[in-house]
Amino acid sequence: MVEARGELIASRRMGVFQHHTIVVPELADRARPGQLASFAVGGRTSALLGRRTLPLAAITPSGTYGGTIEVVVDPVRDAGMRWLADLRVHDEVDVIGPLGRAFPLPAHGVDSMVLGVGASAAPLGWLSTALRDRGCRVELMLAGETDRHLVGVIEARRVIGTVSVVTPGPTGLLPVLRDELQRTLRATEISVVYAAARAPELSAVAEVARPFGVTVQALLDEAMPCGTGLCGSCEVPVTGSDGISRTIRCCTEGAVIRGDLVEWDRYVAELWETVR
């Protein structure tokens, strides 16, 4: 794990999101797809205490500038994300990473599906390349609120060939996502789904995949206000292989968690809990 001050060296719009490239050599040398980077936001005199912890979109271990990392920021999530999105080239930012568990890659080629929603889909191009390099067949599905909320479609077409795109129907995004996933799982021999999204969408993915006996490796893109395991506020309820319920820290033991282990109803309800 590296604590560093990274310099932003490139930034571009990616639909409604902002794509940043940041020089952080030691971090870039070690990261794998599914791992995270955590940023202090608001500058040196910040009034925002929580960090913003994001999945790494890509790394370049040694480029012209030394190693770089890439992230995709959704500016409308909150004030801290807006600050992060508004950083300009040559601005500096405190970053810690790589954090958490990477997507486990199969030892040899399997038919796999890679699915992401909105900015959470950022690491999936990198993951798809790694899967393809291992001889996996990859079906890619990208979902978003509008076609400006889809991340990496063009790049993915280059790597994967076919990419299906899911945008909301009359009753929102989730029903369409469920239908599309179900249709694909029925029509193919897919044995693993790699998914990156917020909790409600991942919950739906896990539910749809269950009857097919398909393993889901889910990257939980939820708030991780320290990113380093210190605060305990990113806990996810899981059922262990012993059948006993416990919680694990998303930032250190996740953010990639096997979908069948998560107690989704409890987790999703607790995330948006208010006092009744």
Added chain:
Amino acid sequence: MTAESVSADIDLTVNAGGLALQTPVMGASGCCGFGHELLRLGRAGDVSALVTPSLTARTQSSDHRGVLLEVPSGLVSPTDRPSLGTGQLEATRLPWDADGIPPVIVSLAGNLSGAYAEAADQLRRQSLMRRVAGVEVNLACGDRKNDDRPFAHDVFGATKVIARVREQLPRDLPLFAKLSADVHDLVEIARGCVKSGATGLVVSSPLRALSIDLPTLRPRLTPAVTGLSGPAILPITLRAVWELRAAVLSGRLPNVAVVAVGGIARASDAVQALAAGASAVQVGSVMLHDPSSAERVTTGLLAECERLGIPSVKDLIGRAHHD
């Protein structure tokens, strides 16, 4: 830059409630983990003592996850967090024997004075007890026998808890009572705790607070167990430390060490807390924002002593009370 490289001549050691510390900068309960986390960051040596998250007699899940809500310069969070039972400590294989782990202070919590006593009793029986340099009693928990009012808000409740925990622990083990600044008569509560065996006082727990969820217009967290921490509360911490120190000076409170916690984020905050009368400080929320904070505060303290021409950080303690 390490703390040593600023100046080797300045003495940073302090004694807080019978606990000898290499520097006055400790890690606050619940914000610095159990040791693994700081070790992984290479920052276990940044704090002179590590206060664990509060442990209870039995492992408790909570009604809430430990959500953190951001407010300007602060965090609003539940004070009844899930906790590990003191009987389960061994099973988690804590790294308290590892190189670089500072003295460990175990924080205890409960909802009845008997539950605190049970937690302390189980702790004493643990083989890990040999690595425990002190105990801090988190009095912010609600008292089941007193309409869930926090023990820290009631002199009778607080005194009883401290007395019962004291009975369970070796006589020479430093025992800290963690108080709330958000009370009518802090000195009276502090006096009760010292009389029943606390060797040090820690102020403050998170202050009672509230957050309203916007779409539903309902409280986001249970009001009785919602607290505010972070730089926003620093002036209140300073006032509480000042009040306790003034009470010692006036004879209203026996001579007792005070540890400041609440909003300490930079060296100038720590200097203020020491001047107000604290023997040491704890860094909490700011460690979540920036895990290098403890090191920065320590390095800054050295620089500050050098600037003020003070050979020992002890000379800062209580300076604001001098004419």
